[in-house]
Amino acid sequence: MAGTPVQVTGTVLTTRRVDAYHALTVVAPAIADRFRPGHFVTLAVGGPQTSMLTRRAFAVHDVKPDYGGTVEFVFAVRGPGTAWLAERKARDALDLVGPLGRPFPLPRDPASCLLVGAEYGSAPLFALADALQQRNCRVDFVLGAASSDRVFGALRARRMGETTTLTTQDGSLGMRGSVVDVLAAVIADTRADVVYACGPMPMLRGVTAVCVEYGIPVQVSVEEAMACGIGVCMTCVVPVIDDDGTTQMVRVCTEGPVFRGERVRFDDVGTIPFDALGAPGGDRGR
Amino acid sequence: MAVDMRAYLAHVELPNPILAAAGCAGTGRELAPFADVTRLGALTTRSITMAPRAGRPTPRMAETPSGMLNAVGLQGPGVEVFLARELPWLAERGARTVVSIGGGSVAEYAALARRLADAPGVTAVEINLSCPNVEDRGRVFARDGGAAAEVVASVRAAMRYDVPVVAKLAPDVADVVAIARACVDSGADALAMINTPIGMSIDVDTMRPALAAGTGGLSGPAIRPLAVRCVWQVHAALPGVPLIGMGGVTSGRDALELVLAGACAVAVGTTLFHDPYACPRILRELEELLAERGFDRLADAVGLAHRPAHRNDLEESPL
Ligand SMILES: Cc1cc2nc3c(=O)[nH]c(=O)nc-3n(C[C@H](O)[C@H](O)[C@H](O)COP(=O)(O)O)c2cc1C
Numbered sequence: 001m002a003g004t005p006v007q008v009t010g011t012v013l014t015t016r017r018v019d020a021y022h023a024l025t026v027v028a029p030a031i032a033d034r035f036r037p038g039h040f041v042t043l044a045v046g047g048p049q050t051s052m053l054t055r056r057a058f059a060v061h062d063v064k065p066d067y068g069g070t071v072e073f074v075f076a077v078r079g080p081g082t083a084w085l086a087e088r089k090a091r092d093a094l095d096l097v098g099p100l101g102r103p104f105p106l107p108r109d110p111a112s113c114l115l116v117g118a119e120y121g122s123a124p125l126f127a128l129a130d131a132l133q134q135r136n137c138r139v140d141f142v143l144g145a146a147s148s149d150r151v152f153g154a155l156r157a158r159r160m161g162e163t164t165t166l167t168t169q170d171g172s173l174g175m176r177g178s179v180v181d182v183l184a185a186v187i188a189d190t191r192a193d194v195v196y197a198c199g200p201m202p203m204l205r206g207v208t209a210v211c212v213e214y215g216i217p218v219q220v221s222v223e224e225a226m227a228c229g230i231g232v233c234m235t236c237v238v239p240v241i242d243d244d245g246t247t248q249m250v251r252v253c254t255e256g257p258v259f260r261g262e263r264v265r266f267d268d269v270g271t272i273p274f275d276a277l278g279a280p281g282g283d284r285g286r
Numbered sequence: 287m288a289v290d291m292r293a294y295l296a297h298v299e300l301p302n303p304i305l306a307a308a309g310c311a312g313t314g315r316e317l318a319p320f321a322d323v324t325r326l327g328a329l330t331t332r333s334i335t336m337a338p339r340a341g342r343p344t345p346r347m348a349e350t351p352s353g354m355l356n357a358v359g360l361q362g363p364g365v366e367v368f369l370a371r372e373l374p375w376l377a378e379r380g381a382r383t384v385v386s387i388g389g390g391s392v393a394e395y396a397a398l399a400r401r402l403a404d405a406p407g408v409t410a411v412e413i414n415l416s417c418p419n420v421e422d423r424g425r426v427f428a429r430d431g432g433a434a435a436e437v438v439a440s441v442r443a444a445m446r447y448d449v450p451v452v453a454k455l456a457p458d459v460a461d462v463v464a465i466a467r468a469c470v471d472s473g474a475d476a477l478a479m480i481n482t483p484i485g486m487s488i489d490v491d492t493m494r495p496a497l498a499a500g501t502g503g504l505s506g507p508a509i510r511p512l513a514v515r516c517v518w519q520v521h522a523a524l525p526g527v528p529l530i531g532m533g534g535v536t537s538g539r540d541a542l543e544l545v546l547a548g549a550c551a552v553a554v555g556t557t558l559f560h561d562p563y564a565c566p567r568i569l570r571e572l573e574e575l576l577a578e579r580g581f582d583r584l585a586d587a588v589g590l591a592h593r594p595a596h597r598n599d600l601e602e603s604p605l
Contacts, residue, residue: 004319007563044560051352053506053560097562227347227354228559231316234309234332234358235347249340249361254316270498271343278338278364 005100005230006030012092013070019149021120022086023061024094025072031098032069035060037128038221038258041071041098042229045081054227056081057253059124059198060099071098074123074152100229101257104128104196104219110136114192115161116179116207118199119145122152124221125198129160138162140190142182148173163190180206187214197221197261201269208261218261224252239265239273247276289576290583291569293327293551295410295528296450296475300327300382300551303584304541304569307532307555308333308386308414308454309358313372314379320562323381327551327569331372333388333414336397338364348487348496353508353534354556355485357499360388360417365401377407384452386412387441390420395437399444412452413441413474416481416503428456428481431468442473450475452530455520457512458483466520470527477520478530478553480513506556510534514547521548521589536564538571545572545584546591 010028017023031041042055058073077083088094107113113132115125122143129139141157144167151173157164165186166174175182180203187195187210197207198221211218226236231254240250241263249272250256265273272279293303302325306317309332314323323329341361348355362368376383385408389395395413402408415428415437427433434453442451453469455462457480466477482503487496495501513533521529531549534556535541541552552572557564572584581587 007320007561051507052349053352053354053556054347054349055560095561225345225347227349227356228562230312230320230562232310232312232562233347233356233559234312234341234361235344235356237341237344237346237361269344272340276340278340278361280340 004034005098006034007095007097010071010094010096012088012090012094013067014090015088018074018152021074021076021150021152023072023074024085024088025070026094026096027067027069028071028096028098029067029069031071031096032063032065035063035071035099036103037131038101038103038124039099040101040229040257041073041096042100043085044095045084052081055097055229056085057100057226057229059221060127061123062127071096074120076120097229101253102255104221104258106131106135107137107194110138111193112138112140112191114140114142114187114190114195116142116183116195116197116199117152118143118179118203119150120152121199121203121221121223122157123198125196126153126156126160128196133160138190140186140192141165142167142179142186144168144174144179146170178206179203180210183207183210184214187216192216194219201266204261204264205266208264208266212262219258220261220264221257222252222259222264223257226253229253239268239271239276241265247273249276289573289581290585291573293584295452295530295551297448298409298450302327302569303545303551304565304572305330305384305530305551305553306558306565307553308412310555310558314376314381317558317562321565323376324379326381326565328382328384328409329376330384330412330553331368331386332362333360333386333417334365334368334398335360335362335388336365336394338362338367343498345496345498346502348502350485350487350504351508353504353506355487355497355502355504356482357497357502359499365398369401369405373405373407382409383407384410384412386414386454388414388417389437390417392433392436392440396440396444399441403444403446408449410450410452410476411441411445412454412478413437414454414481416454416456426456428465429459431465434465435468435472438469438474439472452476452478454478454481455516456481456483457509457516457533462516463519463523466524466527470524476528476530478532479516479520480509480533483509483512505534507534507536507540510540510543514543517544517547517549518591522592525589535568538568538573538575541568541572542575542587545587546589548589548592550585550588
């Protein structure tokens with residue numbers, strides 16, 4: 001059934017370095033079959049006797065039909081778990097759960113779509129671009145990072161996108177600055193109808209602010225630390241405004257990771273806003 | 287040969303002893319794609335509160351060696367939404383549901399119990415005593431035998447007689463046996479242990495506490511020896527009281543360790559985050575281990591470790 005997550009033991013097919021990042025391709029047909037752009041997978045790290053209990057979550061970069069179905073994801077080494085993953089070799093077994101989360105919603109009619117990614121956050125944008133182009137959407141890219149070796153997927157973006165704008169903080173590639181700095185101009189040039197954004201929280205906040213100013217819808221894929229990825233541990237919550245205007249602490253793994261940007265209270269991430277449903281003090285009257 | 291795996295919480299029969307622990311199985315819906323919730327001995331809900339609760343700010347979680355710290359802060363929609371949307375889903379499927387409740391005062395626990403008293407599908411009520419008592423400057427009930435006893439008595443009085451009341455204890459107390467006894471004396475039909483002891487971790491890169499709340503509950507295999515010790519001590523002191531053991535169970539071997547210490551049922555918590563299929567696997571492993579050791583019934587293994595090792599042969603003797 002589409003969307004129903006499964007737990008599988010996948011075999012590593014290939015490992016590769018992509019500039020500052022690592023990419024692993026794993027044979028996992030049951031996950032590849034169910035995949036839609038924006039989904040993520042979680043992995044157990046450290047082997048059978050591991051002392052690392054929380055699963056690591058990664059956005060799916062690509063699925064391919066090889067060997068019945070493969071899943072590729074991209075990561076940076078940030079701690080002992082990702083260091084262990086970076087040491088995996090072809091034919092190693094990995095414990096995967098997926099596909100997880102709410103995928104990117106796609107426009108019903110052809111539209112001009114601007115895809116914005118920062119750092120390895122751009123990884124899930126290419127499967128999205130594929131799906132959009134199959135629906136006759138125009139696709140443009142804005143990709144950025146601190147330095148050129150951390151801009152992920154520039155070549156592929158140039159191949160797929162109508163236009164591709166690159167930014168680096170150190171000016172080593174494309175324009176100097178961040179993706180947010182160039183966004184307004186690119187929106188105007190490409191006549192974007194909708195923006196999709198993946199990357200760190202401050203970047204998503206910046207992208208959302210620009211889109212709100214220009215009055216165009218923005219879908220953001222949020223990254224938040226999680227232990228389970230399946231909606232049971234309640235640790236990956238962010239304040240999000242629901243259809244009735246009420247702020248709720250919602251799980252990134254289950255209600256997200258894709259949200260409408262203007263619904264996420266970026267300035268209040270890491271807090272419980274005083275007006276959130278069930279906030280401390282809000283139930284004093286009982 | 288099949289082992290009789292039935293477990294009893296007071297008079298309530300469970301088809302098997304493997305439960306999902308409170309706060310670790312969501313509403314049941316999240317676990318359902320991975321494991322049939324009706325095949326669990328029972329599913330324990332997260333602790334239900336009267337009013338909706340937004341919980342604690344993030345970060346709420348930090349991984350630690352063989353464990354994790356959490357400070358979720360009992361986030362949940364409150365008892366009315368629980369009764370309208372969550373409990374019926376479990377009841378319709380025939381899942382056995384242990385409803386965990388959390389409150390800030392004796393009156394709040396009692397009110398929760400009254401609200402649950404007529405709800406269909408409540409297999410048992412578990413009192414999460416690791417909640418701060420707002421009437422005692424936030425001292426948790428689990429650390430105060432008197433306060434714990436008051437809560438248990440008020441919940442027992444409000445619940446239907448045929449629904450067992452389980453008191454859930456914390457390990458980081460001066461005398462867990464004294465708290466256990468206070469709970470049983472005031473009407474608890476069974477005890478669950480252990481809830482998470484309080485720990486802390488500091489991120490040496492940011493040089494600040496890893497959790498927004500500062501401290502959090504430690505869970506996972508790191509706390510298993512604490513769980514074994516608590517179950518052992520309480521079973522030794524109160525051998526007739528059914529105990530639900532939990533704390534770092536990852537395998538059938540871990541579950542058997544708690545059974546041998548005196549637990550008649552075993553709950554799985556943090557392991558579900560790592561392996562959502564864990565409960566049926568642990569049940570199968572436990573059954574195999576019991577069969578290998580020649581047991582016909584799970585019940586015969588409960589508390590067995592308390593018996594002197596080389597006296598086993600004497601028990602058969604006519605003397
Ligand atoms: C994220 C998380 C949330 C929890 N929420 C609750 C809860 O709502 N009520 C409760 O009584 N215990 C709660 N617990 C404690 C567990 O039920 C269990 O007692 C403890 O984690 C030890 O078992 P474990 O090591 O198998 O996780 C929670 C534990 C975790 C890790």
